[in-house]
Structure formats: C-alpha cells, structure tokens
Amino acid sequence: MVSYARIQMFVAFVDAVGIGVGAAIIGVPLALPLGVLVFLGSFIPIIGALVTGAVAVLLALVANGWVNALIMLGIVLLVQQLESHILQPLVMGKAVSLHPVAVILAVAAGSYLAGIPGALFSVPILAVANSSIRYIAGRTWEHESAPATAGRQDFRAPESGAADNTLRDARLPGATSSHSDDARSED
Numbered sequence: 001m002v003s004y005a006r007i008q009m010f011v012a013f014v015d016a017v018g019i020g021v022g023a024a025i026i027g028v029p030l031a032l033p034l035g036v037l038v039f040l041g042s043f044i045p046i047i048g049a050l051v052t053g054a055v056a057v058l059l060a061l062v063a064n065g066w067v068n069a070l071i072m073l074g075i076v077l078l079v080q081q082l083e084s085h086i087l088q089p090l091v092m093g094k095a096v097s098l099h100p101v102a103v104i105l106a107v108a109a110g111s112y113l114a115g116i117p118g119a120l121f122s123v124p125i126l127a128v129a130n131s132s133i134r135y136i137a138g139r140t141w142e143h144e145s146a147p148a149t150a151g152r153q154d155f156r157a158p159e160s161g162a163a164d165n166t167l168r169d170a171r172l173p174g175a176t177s178s179h180s181d182d183a184r185s186e187d
Contacts, residue, residue, distance in 0.1 A: 003095040004124050010091065012042030015049070015083050019056055022075035026068055028060045045119035046111060049080050096127035 020035025028034070034056055041048035053076040061069035088107075089100030098106075103123055110122025 004092070004127065007092050007095040008043065011083055011088055012039050014087060015039065015042045015079055018079035018082075019052075019076055022079065023056060023060070023072060026060070026071050026075070027064060028056070028068065028072060029063050030059065034059060045107070045116055047116060053077075053080060092123060096123060098123070098127060098130060102126065
C-alpha cells in the first residue's frame with residue numbers, strides 16, 4: 001500500500017509538471033496554480049484528469065484564444081495518455097509486483113464495477129490478493145523460522161542429539177531413523 005501511494009504521488013507529479021510546463025511554454029497564465037490543481041486532481045481517478053484538463057483548456061481559451069486552447073488540449077491529451085498507458089502500468093506494476101496489463105485491467109474492471117472508488121482501490125486490492133495467493137501457493141510459512149520466545153528463562157539445550165533427531169523425524173514424513181541409523185550414516 002505504501003508503494004502504491006508513493007507511485008501515485010509520482011504519477012500525479014509527472015502529470016502536474018507535464019501540463020504545467022506545457023501551459024507555461026504556450027503562454028497560458030497561472031501555469032503554476034494550474035500545475036498544482038492537476039497534481040491534486042490526479043488523485044481522483046477518471047474525473048480528476050477530466051476536470052483539471054478541462055480547466056487548463058478553458059483557461060487557455062479565455063486568456064489566449066481558440067488556437068492556444070487547441071494546443072493546450074493536445075498537451076493535456078498527450079500527458080494524460082502517456083500517464084495512463086505507459087507510466088502508470090509500468091511504474092505502478094513494478095511497485096506493487098503486478099504485470100502492467102493486470103494494472104490496466106484492474107483499473108478498468110474496478111471502474112466498471114464500482115465507479116471512482118473501484119478505480120481508486122482496484123490496484124491495491126489486486127496487489128494484496130496477488131501477494132496472498134503467492135504466499136499460500138509457495139507455502140512459504142513452512143520455510144519460515146519460528147519466532148523466538150521472549151521472556152523465557154528456563155530454556156536449556158538438549159543434552160544429546162536425541163531431541164534433534166525426534167524433531168527431524170517428525171518433519172520428514174516416512175522417515176524412521178534412530179540413533180543406530182545415524183551412527184551407521186556417520187561411518
């Protein structure tokens with residue numbers, strides 16, 4: 001979830017810089033506040049990009065005319081398409097350990113099923129499900145060491161290797177070794 005939030009902030013920053021710099025280059029007034037607005041709007045899926053892009057185009061139209069507004073529209077569409085189809089899937093996919101196509105499909109399915117909240121929470125939910133399934137499928141709990149018991153003062157090491165052999169035999173199904181088997185294997 002932390003990786004998802006960091007990458008979402010990075011993507012919002014790239015959107016803000018792209019649209020803000022584009023607006024400054026073509027001479028749209030208030031380019032810096034427009035960049036801040038785009039940054040904040042990028043956290044709202046689907047509607048945030050639409051509203052902030054429309055504000056940028058309307059600002060260019062009012063301040064500089066329809067030619068500048070069309071150029072601003074092109075800049076907004078270019079930045080949004082690069083973010084949506086290249087930056088978001090590749091960077092977000094690596095951050096949450098998902099394939100870029102899975103990120104695209106998760107956002108599409110989430111927005112179809114639950115609208116804006118679905119688009120917002122679909123990638124983190126898929127990432128958690130993916131991690132859980134990989135953990136269960138890999139049976140990694142079998143390979144993890146048991147946590148040490150804190151505060152126990154009466155722990156003593158076994159006097160002989162008998163306890164170790166009993167534990168080893170209990171872990172290996174079908175194993176029937178004893179001290180005599182261990183003695184033979186050491187020879």
